[in-house]
Structure formats: structure tokens, C-alpha cells
Amino acid sequence: MRNGRPPIPLAWAFVVAMALVAAFAPPSSAVADRTDTGRSNVDLVNPFIGTSGESDTEYGGMIPSTAPPFAMTRWSPMTRQNYVSHTPYHYSDTKISGFIGTHQPAIWMGDSGYVTGMPGVGSVKTSVDDRALPFSHADEHAAPDRYSVLLQAGSGRTLKAELTGTSRVGMLRTTYPEGTDTNFVLQATRSGITGNVHVDPAAREITGYNPDRQDSNLGPFKASHFKGYFVARFDTAFDSYGTATGAALHEGQDDRTDGDLSAYVRFPSGTRTVQVRIATSFISLPQARANLAAEAPDDRPFEQIAGKTRAQWNEKLNRVNLRGATADQRAIFYTSMYHALQYPSENSEHGRYYSAYDDQVHSGVSYTGYSLWDTYRAENAFLTLFAPERINGMVTSMLHDYREGGWLPMWKNLTETNIMVGTNADSVIAEDIAKGFTGFDRKLAYEAVHKDATSPPDKDTELAYYDRQEGTPVEARAGLTTYKQNGWVAADHTAESASRTLDYAYEDWAVAQVAKAVGKTDDAKMFLRRSANYKKLYNPATGFMQARNLDGSWAGDESGWTEGDKWVYTLDVLHDVPGLIDLMGGKKKFASWLDSYFAGGHNNHTNEPSHHAAYLYDDAGQPWKTQAKVREIAAANYANRTDGLSGNEDCGQMSAWYVLSSLGIYPVNPASAKYAVGSPFFDRAEVQLPAAERPLVITAKGAAKNPYIKSLSLNGRSVNQPVLSHTDLLKGGKLRFTMSDTRQSWGS
Incomplete structure (x- = not known):
């Protein structure tokens, strides 16, 4: 840790005393053992533990991520921009601006080569604030193997997003509201960071890289060739596409190297469900494609990918x-x-x-x-x-x-x-x-x-x-x-x-x-x-x-x-x-x-x-x-x-x-x-x-x-x-x- 915590107040003694009483209290009679319920221990995990606290930094610093044990890339809803001392999700936030493949190991460390995707309806909005949609925790579910949320897209329209992941691939399934124009934005870099995006309509892919390493100012090894590569492959054809810098759209452009960089795609009229698999790599784009083929091939459905991740958690937690x-x-x-x-x-x-x-x-x-x-x-x-x-x-x-x-x-x-x-x-x-x-x-x-x-x-x-x-x-x-x-x-x-x-x-x-x-x-x-x-x-x-x-x-x-x-x-x-x-x-x-x-x-x-x-x-x-x-x-x-x-x-x-x-x-x-x-x-x-x-x-x-x-x-x-x-x-x-x-x- 590096957090400069304040001293514990004297009032904490009272909290400890009350907690001690609770610790020695008998278990609730309303609670049954797992052997009685037959539930997997995976179902007992609460990924929201440690996602809030009295301050923005003095708390668990955790996110409701979905990925297997020891995953290279963890996938999480993004309610805020993450950087050193801020993780991408905080329970107090009320809007989601994307679903991030993050490599940030802890709140006091920075992210490296991250990538963010966000579905949208109506006109394409690429800036973080513009594309963010409200949500309620009542409509949010998190587990080690999957995450889902209902996003409010305005005019009574609801967009459902479901997320799962392997060690190096995230899969997002979006169910769009009926009768709306549908799109998807994939952000490669933030302001001040030059990356690349490339749209390939024939392959239904957005590829690119993000060279941001937020801790690059620390230590003697500068890793000048570092990049976080990504291949995002969709199961739905593109109706139109473009690139963006901040909120500015570059309609029809299929390749761009710039800062504050995104690519976007629109889907044909009547599209309701879209699945995108986002593979990550620190090695190269070909390696990202290889990771995609190995971990989440096109013929493997969402439920099967989530099921395999769940099985990996079962193997550990049910021990x-x-x-x-x-x-x-x-x-x-x-x-x-x-x-x-x-x-x-x-x-x-x-x-x-x-x-x-x-x-x-x-x-x-x-x-x-x-x-x-x-x-x-x-x-x-x-x-x-x-x-x-x-x-x-x-x-x-x-x-x-x-x-x-x-x-x-x-x-x-x-x-x-x-x-x-x-x-x-x-x-x-x-x-x-x-x-x-x-x-x-x-x-x-x-x-x-x-x-x-x-x-x-x-x-x-x-x-x-x-x-x-x-x-x-x-x-x-x-x-x-x-x-x-x-x-x-x-x-x-x-x-x-x-x-x-x-x-x-x-x-x-x-x-x-x-x-x-x-x-x-x-x-x-x-x-x-x-x-x-x-x-x-x-x-x-x-x-x-x-x-x-x-x-x-x-x-x-x-x-x-x-x-x-x-x-x-x-x-x-x-x-x-x-x-x-x-x-x-x-x-x-x-x-x-x-x-x-x-x-x-x-x-x-x-x-x-x-x-x-x-x-x-x-x-x-x-x-x-x-x-x-x-x-x-x-x-x-x-x-x-x-x-x-x-x-x-x-x-x-x-x-x-x-x-x-x-x-x-x-x-x-x-x-x-x-x-x-x-x-x-x-x-x-x-x-x-x-x-x-x-x-x-x-x-x-x-x-x-x-x-x-x-x-x-x-x-x-x-x-x-x-x-x-x-x-x-x-x-x-x-x-x-x-x-x-x-x-x-x-x-x-």
C-alpha cells in the first residue's frame, strides 16, 4: 500500500466492541448450510464487497470483475476513469460509460494497455461523459463468471448488457431496445495517449492498440515498445462505421492513429442482440487473434464461455x-x-x-x-x-x-x-x-x-x-x-x-x-x-x-x-x-x-x-x-x-x-x-x-x-x-x- 492513511479515531473502539459482540453471536437460524441448499459456493460470492468506502481511496479498491482465477485481463463495468488511486468502478456512481478490459492490479497502481467498449442507441456518442448511461443497482448482477446490468437509454428504453470473460478475452452480449438505431463504441486511448484503431467491415472487426502504461514514470525500465493490443470481433455485420477523437466523429474512416481515440460501428435496422468478443494481448495483434481462437472461438456461445469460467471458479471455491x-x-x-x-x-x-x-x-x-x-x-x-x-x-x-x-x-x-x-x-x-x-x-x-x-x-x-x-x-x-x-x-x-x-x-x-x-x-x-x-x-x-x-x-x-x-x-x-x-x-x-x-x-x-x-x-x-x-x-x-x-x-x-x-x-x-x-x-x-x-x-x-x-x-x-x-x-x-x-x- 501507499495511501497515507489517517490515524484510527478513538471512536473506533466502540465500533470494535460492537463488532466483537456480533462476532460471538450465534448464527442466524434462517441460514442453511451449503450442504442443505446444494448451491455452488460461486453463488455465495459478493463481488461488490470492497467497491466503496468512506473516501475514494481508503477502502477495498475492488471491482466487480468477471474472469477466471489469475486472469490476465479482468472485465468490469466502468463508472469512472481509472488511474493511479482510482479503479474503474465505484459503487456510489450512477452511470456506466463502458465495459473495460483492465490490467490494473490494485487501487494504488496504474492500468496498462486497457480497452473499453460501450453499446449505445440513437446517435453515436464517443466521449466518455456523452455515452454514459444511468443504471440502478437493483438492475445489476455480479458473479465471478458473469456480470449483467440494465442501462436506461432514455424515453423509457432499456439496454441490457451481459459480460463474461476468459483470461485474455472478454465477451459482451448486448440486447438493444426494439425500434432503435444501435451502435457500439470501442475506445482505444484517452487524451494525451496516441494509439491506433482499424475497422474491417468484412471481418466484422475493430483492432488496434493502446500504449498507455500509467506507471511508466516509475522505475528504470521504460518499455518503449509496450502496447496493449486488442481484436474486437462482432457477430453482426456493420451498417456503417468510423473513427473518433474525443467527441468528434470521422465518418467512414477505417483507420486512425491519434490520441483520445475510438472507433464506432452501427448495426442494421432491426438489430436486437449483438455479441462482441474482445481479445487482448501484450505481444501483438496476431497473438490477440490467437488468444481469441484459443479461448473464445466464434462457434462458442456466451453461455458456454461463462460456464467454463464458472467451472474454473467452482474448482477452487467448492474445495x-x-x-x-x-x-x-x-x-x-x-x-x-x-x-x-x-x-x-x-x-x-x-x-x-x-x-x-x-x-x-x-x-x-x-x-x-x-x-x-x-x-x-x-x-x-x-x-x-x-x-x-x-x-x-x-x-x-x-x-x-x-x-x-x-x-x-x-x-x-x-x-x-x-x-x-x-x-x-x-x-x-x-x-x-x-x-x-x-x-x-x-x-x-x-x-x-x-x-x-x-x-x-x-x-x-x-x-x-x-x-x-x-x-x-x-x-x-x-x-x-x-x-x-x-x-x-x-x-x-x-x-x-x-x-x-x-x-x-x-x-x-x-x-x-x-x-x-x-x-x-x-x-x-x-x-x-x-x-x-x-x-x-x-x-x-x-x-x-x-x-x-x-x-x-x-x-x-x-x-x-x-x-x-x-x-x-x-x-x-x-x-x-x-x-x-x-x-x-x-x-x-x-x-x-x-x-x-x-x-x-x-x-x-x-x-x-x-x-x-x-x-x-x-x-x-x-x-x-x-x-x-x-x-x-x-x-x-x-x-x-x-x-x-x-x-x-x-x-x-x-x-x-x-x-x-x-x-x-x-x-x-x-x-x-x-x-x-x-x-x-x-x-x-x-x-x-x-x-x-x-x-x-x-x-x-x-x-x-x-x-x-x-x-x-x-x-x-x-x-x-x-x-x-x-x-x-x-x-x-x-x-x-x-x-x-x-x-x-x-x-x-
């Missing part, structure tokens, strides 16, 4: 079945899975991919949308459990980035953006190795993480590497020069120095694990020693972590942080919680400190550095507090409403936290391949993990009213500590929680 969950909890849970299974997104196209690092086309697999500062915490752990078939390709993709750009990605939006801090790909690779994934080049992976940990970025002693600073090389571990010299990043030389120091210490631990895996034992020992550098930021006089200057003096206690403060970052020692506890005076004092942290409103779940904090009571010998706090946080930050995400989704991290926490687990140190035990939310969750030997059946009878754990067993074996391994979960079987309404000593 978890819940009992003892309210209707709202089901919606939150399955929508969270729907969100988390969108990231990272496919960047390769049937065996080839365009690399914005070297501006070339390569063979192989590629993904983008790597918000690693966010997603290394729980999103990657979620993927190792629910999409293990993707993991080797995702790591291989990062290694391609390393080969083509010289570094592993930090925040990749087609190419490096240098947003956030730390080389958190180190953690992801270490976690995947620890969990037994072998389908990528481990030696190359170690070469890459070793470079992260040992090679300062260019101009490391000259640049401060501020947030979104332009004209910088790849940031990697900015400040690594002073970190290697003293054991901390110097606050008077590098921005966000204290957060970087703590991140680098954790990442050193992760690199040590990769070193062990490839037989580099001496390197592993060295990086393990360096992973203790977090201790050098602890100021015993204040009891907090604190930034330090190059000469060792303490910097201001509020300086040096990344989207957090001294309270949040004092807990940012994921790899050595026992060492942190000793540093802070032992378990009793640490638990008391945590009490003050939560009581003072310092836990900000809208941002990722707080996500593990509630689970630290496990290590402090008071796991019952973890169990209560996790329920409290879930109730306060997730809801089955359009404003149901308290913070930006951040490429699946917010939702991954909810899914894993609701099942009773969370990866405090993800690279350890272990999970802290929290408190399961439901009576029963049957989980069919793709890589598991058998289903994992998690039972916690009476969980809704009983947050505390009295005992825990796995396949009849007592579990007496609040920790489970990835291997434990993959064995499947019965994970049985005995719950209580009063605090228990289990796990302490």
Missing part, C-alpha cells in the same frame, strides 16, 4: 465447505477466496510473454501484479495451500524478471515500480522451498536472493530512495551499504530506514533458508547472524524500535517508518519472536506491552504490518488473547457490504488473512512453513487442498459462541502448542478443536 457460518460469513469467506485467487495475474499468453524489463518477447511463463511487500505475509501462503499448481510458475516468472531486469521484483506492475521497501521475493522463495516446491531453478533462485542481500542498488550512497521517487535505478535493498556497515540502514542517508532495517533482518533469515537448501552452509550462517540486526534498532530506554543515524545516534522516534509507526514496527520481527520477547523483558512484560498496543488503538488492520500482531500472544504464553483478538479484528474489518473491507485489498493480502484466520491458522513467519494457531470461526470446514493426501476436516463445535480453545488434536494426536506445520495440513484428516466460552490454558 472448502462450511458449516456453522452465517450467510454474511459465507459471503465474506468465498468473496475473500475470489479476491485472493486473482493475484498475481497471468502475463504470458499460451507459452510466450512480453517482458517490460527488456522490451522483448520470450518463451515461458510469466505473472505480474506482484505486490510483494503486502502479499509475502499471507497471500503466498494461501496460494501454496489453494493453488499449489501455480507456485512453480510464479517463482519461475520472478526468476525470468531477474534474468531480464537484473533483480527479483519488488512491486511488479508489468515491470519494476520501486514501490514499497524490502526484497520480499526472498521470503516467497524461501517459503516455497520450505514447503517442498521443486519445479523451479533453485540455484538461480539462490543467485537472485543472494544478490538482493549483498549488492546495494546503484547510487545507494547518493539517493535517499523516497516513496515513488522518479529517475531511480531498481531500488532493491536501498541503504544496504550502511546496513552492511553498521547493521542498520542509516536514517540520515536513506528514507524509511527503520522499516528497511527490520525488513532486511527478516529477509536475511529467509535468504539463509535458501542458502541451506542449496548447500551454502557458510552463507547460511552469515545471513543468520545478520538476521539478528533487528536488535540494533531496539532502544531499551523507550521500549520501542527506533531509527538510527549513521553515527549510531537515535533519530526521531517517529521517523524512518513505512506505513506504520514505532508501535507497529516494534513487533516487526517475524523470524525471531522469542528473541524479540527476550529483548523486551520476557513473556509477561511482552504480553503486557501487547495489551497496551491493542488498548491504545495502535493495531491498524487496514495496513499489512499489523496483520500478524494478534498472533504474537501465542508466543507470549497467552494464546487465549490471540483467539479473542483474531475474532475481534475479523468482525471489525470485514463485512458483507460494499464497504466491507476496511483497507485496500492489496492483491489478495487482506482476504488471505481472513480465509486463513477463519480456518484457525496464520503464517506469522511465512518462510518457516509453520502456522500460528488462532481461533476457527466455524463449526466445521471441510477443505480439499489440491496437494493434500485427503480432505482436511476442521471441526470446532460451537465456534460462533465459543472463541477459546480447550484442546486440539490432529488425527487423534494431541496438539499442545499453538503451532501447526504445512506438512501437518497437507496430510489431511481431522483437525479437531474443542471450544469454550471462557479462556483456557491450552497452548500456554
